[in-house]
Amino acid sequence: MSGALAKPVMRGMLAKRLRFHLIAAFSLAIGIAATFKFAVAEPRKRAYAEFYKKYDAAKEFEAMREAGVFVSARPTGK
């Protein structure tokens, strides 16, 4: 025989593939979820909290009324 070949892998192929892909899948899934949480969800929650800390609904209403967007509450004045 000219140059005997190495014996190919005969068993355990699924297990090997599963091991790699399971670790990869879980890490990717958790990583992406964490990234989304800290890049999107938390800043959004903070933005809303900040906005409503100083929010005065009545003042905003008067401003909108003066701008003329309401039908039943027309701007005050002549």
Next chain:
Amino acid sequence: MFPFSALRVGSLLTRRGIIASGTFRTAHHGHEVAKQEDMSLPMYWDRTDTPLPDIPFQRKLGAEQQGLKQKEKSSWKNLTNEEKIALYRIMFNQSYAEMKKPTNEWKTVLGGIFIFIGVTGLIIWWQKVFMYPQRPHTFDENWQAMQAQRMIDMRMSPVQGFSSKWDYEKKQWKK
């Protein structure tokens, strides 16, 4: 639906196997191309995921090949390399290297894709000239400005969206 399409893919592949045997170079000959394959009998095909097809490639062996098959029955150490290759070619049509050879088919596919995108572009151009109605007046600069002002007045998306970018004190866009 899915099993049916798998069948059609299978028959496409056998056709390729048959045509490949008829048109490919190399020394072997004798595999019929003209007559219709009997699908109820085991078939030969070159597939990378089926290393050992159901039947050998050459069914009808010439005198020389039959002699070779007899020789194969004794010790294989007596076979020369050429004889071993000849025996291989009796069993198989294409080697894995030949099967996996790149085909340049991708160029055809890509070219076809671009052609059809081009045709679509021409159709859309014709539509623009001959079919589409006038642009709605609500797209005018002036109208869009008035629209944006109204959105700001209404405080649309004041937290993270549209109105959050407007500075209500200075009456301008936030820097």
